[in-house]
Amino acid sequence: MAPHSDPLLPLDGVTVVTLEQAVAVPLASRQLADLGARVIKVERPDGGDFARAYDHAVEGTGAHFVWLNRGKESLAVDLKSVEGRDLVLSLIRRSDVFLQNLAPGAAARLGFGSDELRANHPELVTVDLSGYGSGGPFEQRKAYDMLIQAESGLISITGTPDAAVKTGIPTADIASGMYCAQAVLAALLRRFRTGEGASIEVSMLEATVEWMGHSLYTQMYTGEQPQRMGVSHVSIAPYDAYPTADGQILIGVQSDGGWNALTDVLDIPELRTDPRFDTNIHRVENRSACDAVVAEQTRRFTTADLDAKLAAAGIPAAQIKELRDVAAHPQLAARDRWRTVGTEHAQVKALLPPATFSDSAATMGDVPALGQHTAALLTELGVDDETVSRLRSAGVVLCH
Missing domain, CATH: 3.30.1540.10 (formyl-coa transferase, domain 3)
Known part of the structure; x- marks a missing residue:
């Protein structure tokens, strides 16, 4: 599919299709978009990614959604319909990467299982991101960030001696999203050498347990649970x-x-x-x-x-x-780290990605409205105007 990015960007020419929601996979795919990949976000016509409705804090758009979805194209399609699924499968066949973090087993039931996709498209890179991974007694359990923070032990060491707390950011989501993006980059690097894609699995629990680091090793080899230290440190003073x-x-x-x-x-x-x-x-x-x-x-x-x-x-x-001070941090200002991106309601500030390439600037694309790119994508797939109109009338697609 046609790239949309500066040719100097590392992932120019790479197309990513995502069935994503909330934080983890949207963070991964946004990182790929920042690096120049074309990211097509498949959403439900009746509301889309539920993170859109968490709040309307950013000039009428949800803060989570603005943070995680810039630079993507929104395709609003009903995956419960055969025609809707066929449209998305057509996109995937033309793409390099497919990411999903639906409920366990949901993608496979819709026809988007990794094995099924790669059987006809062996060079495809797929990532299935879930709370606990496939198999095991927790496979089907709900896996929100707070719950994973609890199961991974993170909450047990966070807070003060008097009170355990979760972290103020969605650490489990971020950890798994980072590993998802990292794995995609590694798989693409290998594919460029061998022509072979990859089937990748990322577990939020395993990503967060990995981040437990020295605290987990301390417990395993001393038998002692690290204390909750507030802003202090169990091994260093002052x-x-x-x-x-x-x-x-x-x-x-x-x-x-x-x-x-x-x-x-x-x-x-x-x-x-x-x-x-x-x-x-x-x-x-x-x-x-x-x-x-x-x-x-x-x-x-x-x-x-x-x-x-x-x-x-x-x-x-x-x-x-305080966060108001962070937004005006003199170091960020001196390094010119803020840019402006569009949303469906207003122009808003966005922070440049942390990794800076000396010879190219990150793509800082707009945050899409639900279904903003549906019509253009259907045209790109060769769907004629009459069929687009019929699909719209039937509720199979939403065109913004």
Whole structure:
């Protein structure tokens, strides 16, 4: 199918068809779109991706949907109809990648199972993303982000000693979406060498358990559940939020050299050789005392003044930014990281993808209205105007 992107972009000429909803696969496919792939998002005519209706926070469009769906084409088609399914199958036959995160087994029942698709299209790359993966006792269970955070152990180590909490962002969705995009890129690289596609499975649970990292290994090899530490760190001290004259500041000292530098800034050089604090192991053992002496000194400074002094000394520190401050962050502004994209209601700000190519800029396409590209895609498939009109009247397709 015809590419729509700058020829310098890495995925120029790659076409992706998605049966996606919510966060995980939409995040993966948006990353591919940012890299130049043509992404065709198949949606239900009666409302489309349900993330469209989470809220109307961004000038009338849902915040999740704006974040995750720029640069895509929306095809609104009823997959319960034979004609609707045939249209999507025609698109997939012309495409390079097919992604889906419908309920377990739903894609296969509709005729979009990976084995079935690749039997006639062996060079196709398919990804089935689900909560728990195929097989096993949890295969058919509901798998929202919060539930996966709970099952993966993430909630058990997040929060304070008094209260476990989920993360403030959909970590399980993001983790699995990142692995989905990474796997697609690897599969395409192999296909360019061998001509063979791939059938890929991504589990939200497995992606999030992988992100548990050192905490999981600590438990497996010591038998001890890592404590919930708030903004502190189970293995490092001082590492926490400390009071200032007008607020608080985060300080994270990760080495004994950093501790020595901190004692200079706080004018407590005698504590360098204090046997309670002279090594990180000793500081962790005496965390309460260490935090107390640091806090006694940090409250002598304003937040801005202490932040500047710590930065000048090379000590890791940060002010706790509200989101309004993040949107106006001077580092993002200095690096010119904001762009403008269109939605069906207004022009809105969008952040450039984190990975910057020196020789090409990311595609920052518009966020599609439901069914915005249906008519054009049907024409591209060779469907005549009379048939398009009939399909529209029958409710098989929605044309914006």
